[in-house]
Amino acid sequence: MRGEIAAGVTVRRLAPAGRDEVLRVLVDAVVLDQGLDPEDVLEAVLERESSLSSRVSDRIAMPHAILPGMRSTLFGLGVCPEGINWDARDEDVQLVVLLVGPEDQHLPVMAAISRLLQAPGIVETILTAQSEDEVRRIFAGGDAAAVPLAGRTLSITATTVNHAVELARLLPLDPVVVSTSNAGIRSLLGALAEPPLAQRTFLVGPGLDRENSSPDEITVVSTDRFPEDPHGPAALTLLPLLTTGAIKPGSEVILLTGRSDQRGLDAVRLVDVSRELQIPEGLTDSHLPEGVRLDVVVRALHLTAEMGLQGREGKPIGTIIVIGDDPELDTHTQQMILNPFAGHPAPARNILDPSLGETVKELAKIDGAFIVSGQGTLMSVGAHLAGRPDPREMEAGLGARHAAALGITASADVLAICLSESTGTITLYFRGRRLIRR
Template sequence: MTPNAAPKLGTPQQVLSLACEAAQRLGAAGILVIPDGPLDWDLVPTSCGGVPVLAASASDRQLDAIRGRGIVAIEVEPSEAAIAERITLALIEAVANDLLKAGARVVVVYSGFEAEALDSLTVIRLGEHLERLTARDLRALEEWVPFETLKAVVDTAVEIGREGREGKAVGSLIVVGDARNVLARTRPLGFDPFKGYRRKERNVRDVRVREAIKEIAQMDGAFVVARDGTVEAACRLIDAPMAGLTLTKGLGTRHWAAAAITAVTKALAVVVSQSNGTVRLFQDGEVILRIAPMRHARAMKWQDADSEPSPPRPDRDNGRDRDRDRDREKPAAKPGEPPRSG
């Protein structure tokens, strides 16, 4: 079920009452409250007939009040994004922390019309594979990349895939971890926008740096990010062997470059498909997570990859990648020809 905003409702108590009624009638797994300003949390129940209430906020003061009320708190980052995107990010946080499971219905209460009023509700059915993304799954990768760094990179990639830039779809490749070995297997395509900045000024956990990445993603080449989140380089051409690799049919050269570099280093790679905004996470030369983008207020789906062998044919057009993530098989690559990023 995709979310459908209700008409403007009355007081917060009325909206919450309707949310409780809907949650019980639909067998929802939870009620998610996302205020756009200060809220009297004494008005919000901790549960509705056994259905737990969760609340998302970026404000430390709000989070303290939420926890003080006994409501499950979901901490999200400050954002000026539209409510549909903020709902998605809150749901991602809830799933990553094992608060919601696959196939569940969630009733979302939010400020849809007035900034400091709960006046709208939406019913969302989470993707059927949503249980694949759990805190345990992501934290299992901490041997290679710290959880907070990986999460910041994945969130940035999801935003690139969903928003594009200047009205155009944008693809991107971000390689995370084992930066020294990764850099040894790449070469610059030209100007590096991050060169010359101090390390603390180019850490991906900084919102401003993530916004810069989203802008620079329009340029050719891959980003290289260290374990601590520092962007070591941008606009890099990856040159790594692809022998023995197999990927889903139709994936473009960004994906083959990601598979190749993760097969020969301990890095992880996050790829945004230009054609449809899908984000894929690579490890050891394979796709281990696929994230379908939120479109037109649909819930984000975190999915398994359906892999099968398909030899690539990199597109060598002056280093420019045209990612054609479509369901058709591509011709075989020339033997020994390395994949390219871009």
């Protein structure tokens, strides 16, 4: 995916200007010689922008349009270090990523670019790039070379990797999991990236290229970024591997981690999967309901973790996100407010769309639950859950929100993520039981 993005990106250095003027410049650039009417494309982009701002962070906007009949996605990158007045917010946008393409590529492409731009240091690297070719190298994975590791960090990383290699040889059945947002770490893994250890080594994090050229190479699992957490990233790093069967409850994992601001590795520890994820004894079945995509669950966890750590407007918030397609869900839910997502096309309300993050966080202040399809479509918010939890699974001190999340998973084949307003704890419920708490 990153190679395709790099090959097709059109880069423009922009002078400070208004949003619509910037969009016209980028649209004219990406549709050149493509047989598309720039006015039609600009109209589609502005129509999407008028319904919901495409700003995905303080410094980045990702305007986009879905055009029927297109076979591939066109990419335009506008770079303006001085800043562009994008919407009503005080902060100016410095990077504008324009995407124009078919519906079936829309979400995967947006997710891939979002992961890439979340890597530490990459925004500054793009803003200071001197040429279009340099930006393309960044999109192709050259950001690690553009933001080199300090000598001290390299030494600590090498020492950490050596300790992990010793552990891996001592424990020949344990998987090795490297949690990082720096794609360049792959070149520093030494024996972990070579047979035979590579066959049980997993590189997990945002902005990582999933493609492997050989079965003997390490397995790369690209995920969304999770916010800084003083308790460590183990739970949300291991979840994607658990749900795909790469690691099992009851097994041990050799986990390597590091501080994101250093971009290296500085810790290695032996993790008991069941204890770390607090998996109930004997729960060994699939950890996802039928039809639910892993990336949807990871994205929902990411948003919930951010809400738990940041709150909203300086106040803690709690919420429930229910994920699944079981028809029984309809019989156990009731809408308490007019549904804010009603009437919007499905691609425009998918939880994987990075531009919807702020919308989800704002709507989380509403009483009731989010209902999300297995493919990630936000079906409703403000839903009352009327499931019936098993009394034997009701823990002491369990509040109404957690009881509702537990009950809906006992009544329908869905997964529920519950964020506690009082403690910021995230609890995952499935099949009427607590699966994970962190």
